[in-house]
Amino acid sequence: MTDAGSAAGLPDVIRLGTRRSALAMAQSGMVARDLEAVTGRRVELVQIVSEGDTTRASLASLGGTGVFATRLREALLAGECDLLVHSLKDLPTAPAPGLVIAATPRRADARDVIITRDGTRLEDLPAGSRVGTGSPRRIAQVRAANPGVEIHDLRGNVDSRMARVRDGELDAIVLAAAGLSRLGADIDLHVEPRDLVAWPTAAGQGVLAVETRADAAPALLEALRRLDDPVTRYAQEVERTILAGIEAGCHAPVGVHAFLDGDRMRVRADVLGADPAQTVATDEDVLIGTISAAGAEGYSRDSGSADGDAPGATPRASDIGHEIARRLLAAGASELISGPSTL
Incomplete structure (x- = not known):
């Protein structure tokens, strides 16, 4: 007003x-x-x-x-x-x-989310799975959760990042929940929010x-x-x-x-x-x-x-x-x- x-x-x-x-x-x-x-x-x-x-x-x-x-x-x-x-x-x-x-x-929402094709939890991804993120913090958190995965640098907008999962180039990516919410993105992939106490952002x-x-x-x-x-x-x-x-x-x-x-x-x-x-x-x-x-x-x-x-x-x-x-x-x-x- x-x-x-x-x-x-x-x-x-x-x-x-x-x-x-x-x-x-x-x-x-x-x-x-x-x-x-x-x-x-x-x-x-x-x-x-x-x-x-x-x-x-x-x-x-x-x-x-x-x-x-x-x-x-x-x-x-x-x-x-x-x-x-x-x-x-x-x-x-x-x-x-x-x-x-x-x-x-x-x-x-201040949480990070893990985006996958089939809903497999980050901790349960098989060794060699490709996870996309360019953040040193997220890299360390991903490796702590699952030491067997491979980390790949991730750039581009939200749509292009999710496309790399959808197309099979990556098995998972890490994004901010707030960005997805503000974009109002129509997500056809699985979203796993991470708890802020165990995974502060x-x-x-x-x-x-x-x-x-x-x-x-x-x-x-x-x-x-x-x-x-x-x-x-x-x-x-x-x-x-x-x-x-x-x-x-x-x-x-x-x-x-x-x-x-x-x-x-x-x-x-x-x-x-x-x-x-x-x-x-x-x-x-x-x-x-x-x-x-x-x-x-x-x-x-x-x-x-x-x-x-x-x-x-x-x-x-x-x-x-x-x-x-x-x-x-x-x-x-x-x-x-x-x-x-x-x-």
Whole structure:
């Protein structure tokens, strides 16, 4: 629902920059519709092509998934668009100068799923089965679940990835449940969701990040804040603080998920080794109190604001994340991080 005050100071057309992939367009379209409802303004999708969209090289060789964000952010800073929508898991944890994550809408399903032709569980795939994924975290998790399978690099859109299973080129692939849901994909293959406690996913997986310039019009910043979900913001800040605290890039073999339930939070974090016996893991239960919209303000490292400014922010999300990161490092996590420390 819009009001005259929230719409004042906004352009007639708000430009939302997005990658041109089907998933990026679907995610951006979701935010665009919500922003139109809040502002009463039309939101136009502006397609921006990144290096990651035009090369077939593996993500690891390109320096990780942050390659998708660089060109988008350049376009935002250059004034080619007014805001961006990212998959938060793809963003570096370090703040981007001049930019702010103004909203993290309610999180979608954060689980990974295994896609197969016949519903065979990952653990039951016969030796030599071909499993597709390009993520070091997923590679380590797949090998821990079934050491006998062969890992094959996986690029392309969701349809082309699933086609490699359907056509028999691969026996299984690993995808994010959130992407499948947002695409509304009609899946004629078997989907096996993985439990987040046993198989924690990337920090911020399932979360969309709505980014704009730090000097954006106050009316736009206020409109975007109305899309923010405080519980999602708190959880992702804990996860991303852990990732930053152990100096791991978003492409490192780290799985972390914060489960919020009332006034408590459970955090599962795994720093995965090539040998499953090397994995450093922690499973924490923390009393956090009630999270309100006011109490969530200031939590995000991406906003550049001080956590101490957040009313009722005790304990702070960043404090929890730093403490868990400290424990992981004390247990030897730094020796297992093979990915780049920054993206």
